[in-house]
Amino acid sequence: MEDVEVEGIDQFAAVLIFLTSFVGFACNTFIAFYITRLSLLRNSFGRLLQLQAAGDAVFVLVWAFYFAPVLFFDIKPLQSLGVASRFAQLCLICYDISIYTHLVISLNRFISLYFPTSYQTIFTDRFTTFLICAIVLVSFGFSWFLVIVDCKMGFSIPRWMLDYVSPPCEMVNVYYAEFFRGLIVISMFAITNSFTFCRMHMHNRKKQSESTFETTQQKKRRAVETAFVQQVTLQGLLYVLELVTYFYVALFFPVPLEPKALSESSNRWPNFLLTTYAWILVHALDGVITLIFNKQFRNVLRHPFRSQATLNASKTPSRRSRFVTNRDDSNRKKSSILACTFISNSNTGYGSSVHV
Numbered sequence: 001m002e003d004v005e006v007e008g009i010d011q012f013a014a015v016l017i018f019l020t021s022f023v024g025f026a027c028n029t030f031i032a033f034y035i036t037r038l039s040l041l042r043n044s045f046g047r048l049l050q051l052q053a054a055g056d057a058v059f060v061l062v063w064a065f066y067f068a069p070v071l072f073f074d075i076k077p078l079q080s081l082g083v084a085s086r087f088a089q090l091c092l093i094c095y096d097i098s099i100y101t102h103l104v105i106s107l108n109r110f111i112s113l114y115f116p117t118s119y120q121t122i123f124t125d126r127f128t129t130f131l132i133c134a135i136v137l138v139s140f141g142f143s144w145f146l147v148i149v150d151c152k153m154g155f156s157i158p159r160w161m162l163d164y165v166s167p168p169c170e171m172v173n174v175y176y177a178e179f180f181r182g183l184i185v186i187s188m189f190a191i192t193n194s195f196t197f198c199r200m201h202m203h204n205r206k207k208q209s210e211s212t213f214e215t216t217q218q219k220k221r222r223a224v225e226t227a228f229v230q231q232v233t234l235q236g237l238l239y240v241l242e243l244v245t246y247f248y249v250a251l252f253f254p255v256p257l258e259p260k261a262l263s264e265s266s267n268r269w270p271n272f273l274l275t276t277y278a279w280i281l282v283h284a285l286d287g288v289i290t291l292i293f294n295k296q297f298r299n300v301l302r303h304p305f306r307s308q309a310t311l312n313a314s315k316t317p318s319r320r321s322r323f324v325t326n327r328d329d330s331n332r333k334k335s336s337i338l339a340c341t342f343i344s345n346s347n348t349g350y351g352s353s354v355h356v
């Protein structure tokens with residue numbers, strides 16, 4: 001890191017980093033911990049969603065409680081390359097965990113719709129554990145690849161960003177290891193999600209033409225479909241935009257390397273927002289979007305002191321509703337559609353309306 005004095009504008013950037021990261025940390029941590037209490041998500045899909053939230057939470061945790069304080073308080077002992085590079089490496093690992101988990105979740109939904117009879121035999125607990133371990137190991141592997149080729153990241157105080165130390169780092173390795181690889185993975189899960197939603201939409205139209213549904217059921221089913229496509233589209237779009245802004249759009253706002261010239265550059269803030277802040281924001285919004293489009297998480301936020309037993313009891317207030325709930329639960333077990341729908345599906349009360 002450069003030996004420069006922190007000014008008021010630097011502290012303002014640190015506050016912005018901290019606030020965004022802290023919101024993302026709170027949302028993703030809430031999802032990672034609370035998801036274990038949802039019986040509907042005690043399956044392959046739920047475990048993968050938990051891994052994704054955990055990776056995002058650790059990523060923004062590092063920014064909120066290491067990089068932001070180091071920038072705000074100008075903590076010299078923590079600004080060394082040896083310390084900063086380790087935290088930067090952890091951020092890269094968490095980023096990879098997030099995008100690979102997105103891809104596997106997309107494949108999970110795809111298989112549940114296109115191969116429903118094979119879904120249960122494919123996504124077993126053992127295979128899900130294998131996938132989780134593979135995601136973590138591959139993420140660590142790419143991170144250590146950068147270490148092997150002598151590419152270390154330090155935190156630039158004047159630029160408010162993680163930056164590779166070059167030389168000795170060859171930026172072509174960064175291009176293939178980060179941008180090109182990330183773009184391929186993100187494009188894969190975006191395309192997979194598109195096919196998944198098309199399949200779901202075609203199935204629901206077929207069911208609607210063959211059967212007569214109540215208006216409330218149709219509205220709730222459409223709401224589930226809408227929430228599904230909005231969440232998938234937004235999360236995928238955000239990751240693509242982050243890669244494009246970081247590696248391409250930011251090039252139109254170059255900043256000088258000299259600290260004094262950099263402090264006077266009009267491109268300083270645009271470059272920061274298109275690189276560092278975009279990188280942090282995509283992980284923070286990952287959790288926010290999940291909360292927005294899933295009713296069960298929002299319900300527990302509205303009733304934070306309601307126990308799990310109370311929540312379960314409120315879903316079965318009568319003998320008739322208990323019968324309907326048990327019948328719906330049985331139908332859910334026979335169908336794999338729940339693996340590709342989000343938590344908001346559980347609050348419709350008409351689980352059979354979205355079954356394959």
